[in-house]
Amino acid sequence: xxxxxxRALLLCGLLGTLVGCTxxxxxxxxxxxxxxxxxxxxxxxxxxGNGGYDATGYDVSISYxxxxxxxxxxxxxxxxxxxxxxxFNLDLRGLTVDSVEVDGGRAEFAREGDSELxxxxxxxxxxxxxxxxxxxxxxxxxxxxxxxxxxxxxxRTPSGGAFALGEPHSAAYWYPVNEHPLDKAPFRLTTRxxxxxxxxxxxxxxxxxxxxxxxxxxxxxxxxxxxxxxxxVIDRFTVERGELADGTPVLSAYAPGAAHLRDEGERVGExxxxxxxxxxxxxxxxxxxxxxxxDVGFSLETQGRPTYTRSAxxxxxxxxxxxxxxxxxxxxxxxxxxxxxxxxxxxxxxxxAEGKQGDDLDARYHRAVDRFTGSQEFWSRKLYDMGxxxxxxxxxSKGILAVHALRRQIGEEAFDRxxxxxxxxHQDGNASWPQFEDFAARVAGQDLGGFFEAWFRGxxxxxxxxxxxxxxxx
Ligand SMILES: [Zn+2]
Numbered sequence: 001x002x003x004x005x006x007r008a009l010l011l012c013g014l015l016g017t018l019v020g021c022t023x024x025x026x027x028x029x030x031x032x033x034x035x036x037x038x039x040x041x042x043x044x045x046x047x048x049g050n051g052g053y054d055a056t057g058y059d060v061s062i063s064y065x066x067x068x069x070x071x072x073x074x075x076x077x078x079x080x081x082x083x084x085x086x087x088f089n090l091d092l093r094g095l096t097v098d099s100v101e102v103d104g105g106r107a108e109f110a111r112e113g114d115s116e117l118x119x120x121x122x123x124x125x126x127x128x129x130x131x132x133x134x135x136x137x138x139x140x141x142x143x144x145x146x147x148x149x150x151x152x153x154x155x156r157t158p159s160g161g162a163f164a165l166g167e168p169h170s171a172a173y174w175y176p177v178n179e180h181p182l183d184k185a186p187f188r189l190t191t192r193x194x195x196x197x198x199x200x201x202x203x204x205x206x207x208x209x210x211x212x213x214x215x216x217x218x219x220x221x222x223x224x225x226x227x228x229x230x231x232x233v234i235d236r237f238t239v240e241r242g243e244l245a246d247g248t249p250v251l252s253a254y255a256p257g258a259a260h261l262r263d264e265g266e267r268v269g270e271x272x273x274x275x276x277x278x279x280x281x282x283x284x285x286x287x288x289x290x291x292x293x294x295d296v297g298f299s300l301e302t303q304g305r306p307t308y309t310r311s312a313x314x315x316x317x318x319x320x321x322x323x324x325x326x327x328x329x330x331x332x333x334x335x336x337x338x339x340x341x342x343x344x345x346x347x348x349x350x351x352x353a354e355g356k357q358g359d360d361l362d363a364r365y366h367r368a369v370d371r372f373t374g375s376q377e378f379w380s381r382k383l384y385d386m387g388x389x390x391x392x393x394x395x396x397s398k399g400i401l402a403v404h405a406l407r408r409q410i411g412e413e414a415f416d417r418x419x420x421x422x423x424x425x426h427q428d429g430n431a432s433w434p435q436f437e438d439f440a441a442r443v444a445g446q447d448l449g450g451f452f453e454a455w456f457r458g459x460x461x462x463x464x465x466x467x468x469x470x471x472x473x474x
Contacts, residue, residue, distance in 0.1 A: 001167050001300050001342070002319045002396070033124035036088035038116055040180045042334050044388040045168065047115050049180025050089040053079040056130065057185050060175045063192040063214075064199070064234055066160050071095070072138040075175045078130060078185075085125040090133065090176040092117040093153070093169075094142035101134045115169075117176055135176045142173065157294050159256045161197060161235035165300055165307055168335055171227035181331040182430055184224035191232060192216045198237040200253040200290050202230055202303045221303060222285050224428045226331045229303040233290050244269050250288045251305065257293025258310055264317050265289050271314075271321050271352075278351055279322070280420040283329035283427055289317070301345070303328050315349050322348030330426035337433040338391045339383045339456065343399030344419075350400055362471055365404050373461065383456040384433045402455040405462075408470035409451055410444035417443050 036052020039045070057078040064071045077090065093115050100107040102121035110118045117135070125131050141154035144166070152166025153173040164174045171177045178185075191199035195215045203221030210216075221230070235255040242250040252265040268287055276282050284304035291308050299308045299316050301323030308316060326348075327341035353359040372378040381394025383402055407415040418440050422431070425439075433456070441448040451469075454462035461467065 001298050001323075001392075002316050002345070031084065033084040033086035036083065036085050038089050038112070040178070040182055042180060042182075044335065045180075047113060048091070048168065049178050049183055050091065052083050052085050052088050053081050053125075053131075053178070055079045055178045055183050055185040058175070058177070058187045058189075060188065061190040061192075062174065062232065064162065065194060066162060066197060066234060067194070069140050069156070069162070070138065071141050071154075071174065073175055074134070074136050076132055076134045077176060077178075078132050079178075080130050081125045081127050084127045085121070087118060087120040088125070090117045090119065090135070091115045091169075091172040091179040092135075092137070092176040093144075093172045095137045095139040095174075098136045098138065100136075103131050107133070115172055115179075133176075137176070144169070144173070151296055155294075155296070157233075157235050157255060157292065159236055159293060161233070161255070163233040163235075163292065163307070164231055165233075165296065165302075167228045167300060169228065171230055174232065177227045179227050181226035181228070182333060184226050184331060184428065184430070186223065187221040187225050187230050189219045189230075189232065190216060191219070191234075193234055196236070197234050198239065198253070199232055199234045200237060200239070200251070200305075201232045202286070202305050204249060204286055205251060223283075223303070223329075225303045226328070229301065229328055231290070231300070231302040231307055233292070233307065235293070240265070242269075244272060244282070244287055246282075248282065248284075249286050251286065252288045252291070254291045255293040258291035258308075261289075261291040261308060261310070261312060264308075264312065264314050265291060267314065268317065268321070271318055272324075274352060274355060275318070275322055275325070275348060277355075278348070278419055279325040280424050282324065283423065284324050289320075301327055315352070318349055318352045319345050325423040329428065330423045331430050333430045333432040335391060336385055337431070339395050339399055340431065340433050340436055342392065342395035343383060343403050346396050346400045347403040350404065361404060362408075362474075365401060365472060368401055369467065379461045380459045382459060385457060405455060405466065405469060405472065406440065406448075406451070408472045409448070409466070410440060410446060411470065414440075414444040 039047045040049025042048050059076040061074045100109040100119050105122040108120040112118055143155050144153035152170050154164050156162050164170050172179045189201045192214050193199045195210050195213050201219040203219040206218040206220050208217040237253040240252045272282050286304040288305045295311055296309045299312050299320055301320040306320035322345040326344040350361055354361050381398050383394050383399055422439055437452045451466050454466040
């Protein structure tokens, strides 16, 4: 995600220590079915995600009419039970649930709080078994413009369309989901909209047909995806199709009011080429972009096909495409690890400036350090374990300097290896920020404890030995 001109500030209050994802009650007797936990274990989002199962696939189907704003949904979540389940939760915000089935049998259900759909299957689900939960639902989806989340959730476009976008929570506003990056799964979506509208999502476009004035389209994302990286956007799009040199399909969708972003959209292949040289082979099945005619305050790295606010620029495109490695291929284990996404995606903007424009990054670094020397506000922003509500304050600015200092601390060869090998090692999975630190130290053959403490956990300007390593000391 990149906020307009690094205002950086909106989002959420998350983070915390992950305690595991099964949520089983340690007190229960072995073999006795028990409820899955209402949260996956992220301290600052106690209700985010759910315990007791691992989602292995989503098959979401929605019908949406912009004229009346009504959404009707029919979603099947396939999952593997990680405990004997007497009942389990999905996350769903707003909307009215009409029925729930588990493996074809009618299930009882209840709503709890603002995000929990509690499902009691007709029979307990045995640990290790795969089960399918089908939810039929509908209504007018809601947004979440209040509070520190900013404009997340379901929103309308200036031309009367609609879109679902936001981090950390946006999926539960339009389909039932295990809403946490720790539980990634392949995603399939069928959209049905009046024929004068076009729906665009992530993944490969598989089928489109029009009948009785409605257009039905299927999208399939084969790679596991964190739920905040899914989206659907309904607008009067102009759609351009092409492919990357290796045959990866490119789909760029420009909403009314986004025509000025075509120059950026046409450079997606060039940007991916450049980033592949830094981070290794492009890890996603598709490429392109969804260009909104609305100023939503941020752009988001929706998988393979980022969604851009209308004030995005080329640097935004570089940032969101860098996330296809940092955040999407490898995803955070908890929201405390957000620097793994944002510090690295932000540093890609410097790599681009260096590689494409010949910028002297050491000079840029010195100018920034000089500018912020003495600024308690700048240096007090922690990059890891930053506290709820502060996740996005330092990662776009101090985070860039920290990654550049790391590069000079460990040298070009080790830095290149870290950038290329870490996302590949964790592709389609998750990693924590401490795992990144351990990996960098191992590759470099250095004890980086003091360095990481000063830059990523500290609240003061790092001592000169960490501030000016390697060529920065000259
Ligand atoms: Zn970002």
